[in-house]
Amino acid sequence: MSSAEWQKIEVLADRSYPVYLGAPLEELGDYLHSLPEKVEHILIISHQTVLDLYAKRLMKGLEDYRVNLLVVPAGETEKSLERLSQLTTAALRYGADRKTLVVALGGGVIGDLAGFFASVFMRGIRLIQVPTTLLAQVDSSIGGKVAVNHPAGKNILGAFHPPQAVWTDFTTLESLPWIEVENGLAESIKHALIADSDLFDFFETQVDGIKRRDPSIWRMMVTRSSSVKVRIVSQDEREQGIRGLLNLGHSFGHALETQMNYRGVTHGQGVSIGIVAAAHLANAKGLITLDEVEKIEQLLQHYGLPTTISGQDPQALLQRMQADKKNQGGRKILILPQGIGNAVISKDCLDSEILAAWHHVISD
Incomplete structure (x- = not known):
């Protein structure tokens, strides 16, 4: 080239x-x-x-x-x-x-x-x-x-x-194992959820091309997804505002990774489960419809990303979230989807609401 x-x-x-x-x-x-x-x-x-x-x-x-x-x-x-x-x-x-x-x-x-x-x-x-x-x-x-x-x-x-x-x-x-591809797909789908509904549609319509690693489709995927990140970082380099939206799914995902001592769950898998938990929390707060939650779950599942995890204690995971860098003054700061293509920074999530979201993604 x-x-x-x-x-x-x-x-x-x-x-x-x-x-x-x-x-x-x-x-x-x-x-x-x-x-x-x-x-x-x-x-x-x-x-x-x-x-x-x-x-x-x-x-x-x-x-x-x-x-x-x-x-x-x-x-x-x-x-x-x-x-x-x-x-x-x-x-x-x-x-x-x-x-x-x-x-x-x-x-x-x-x-x-x-x-x-x-x-x-x-x-x-x-x-x-x-x-x-x-x-x-x-x-x-x-x-x-x-x-x-x-x-x-x-x-x-x-x-x-x-x-x-x-x-x-x-x-x-080209040599990337699929489990590593999944890590990137979770972040790319996150970009679509917070800032680009057309990119979300792209992921829905290009499942086959992405799975077979079509070079032109992958080039478009990387370019469009990285463009979202560049646009947001350019507006807020030091994460004082809009850049916080890039943490969708990460408060839940990081808690899960830490609780499992970074074994048994990859970063992308943690983010995927975290996105679903955040979507359920957003639904409870009236920010997103249940149909949209199901649409998000289905897209993640199309790419082999997990939407639930077994054998975890919601209370222990809630405790892990206390150490999240985004928290302020003892309050948990969470990023929640507002429909598909938008997200908000929420500073009023109750522990009971977060526990309920964990219960949605923890299977017996």
Whole structure:
């Protein structure tokens, strides 16, 4: 693909940056040459599986640079202060300094961990996100939010650290296991629910094409979904208002992930179940019809995403939600769908209402 066929969306922020769509891994080096501040040393942080697939292609364009690879084991549990310390030790061993550039090559876990490392190493160094999963391409690589987990909750320790650029190569999705595809689909459907009813219709009508991984349909899906994220982040970079809508399903989903110690449920599965719980809560508050709740459930099920979970204690999950970052003054702040294509920030949800929503998605 030539550069003329790439798409570029600009994230308008305190420090704006481009999201390149359809940009080949091999050509990242040429882009780095164009940056006003010279790059000499690069730390690529990734998983071994991802490096086995893509390191050779990425390194083709980085021959003019001093490059070191930092390999992180796979899994959400690696987003920890312990792993952050180990990355710091390795970076210093390789001579990293304030001019070093971090390249986060991978999915959401790598983007969060490598991004948080870049935000705190020597008070902050440059970062480029190279997302290789659907979830990362449509959501987590855009917006500058980086974090690690704490036993009390997911992403409790974090920062806003915008990248120099987001470099999205669609071909990395070709080898993606379907369970990883589901993670991204949950976030993409969330984007449709909060801000783009036409995108929701697209997901309803393109089930077969998406499931068979039709390249043109996937390109359209990633472009439209990431455009929603860019538009919202550009309006509210620091999550003081509208950006909070992107957390639809996440208060419930993060509680579930934390309760299960990030095992047995993926992020996308947690978000999917969380979206359904939020929809039931919205229905109880008169924001959405039961027919619309069922429509949401059916769409998620079409893509193999779960809408219920078994063996969980609603009271324990409610307790987990106490640690949610969005809460204010002891009140739980939840994002609820208002029809399909709109959402609202709700600050008046009672614990009894939240428990009732949990009961809707917890099966015996």
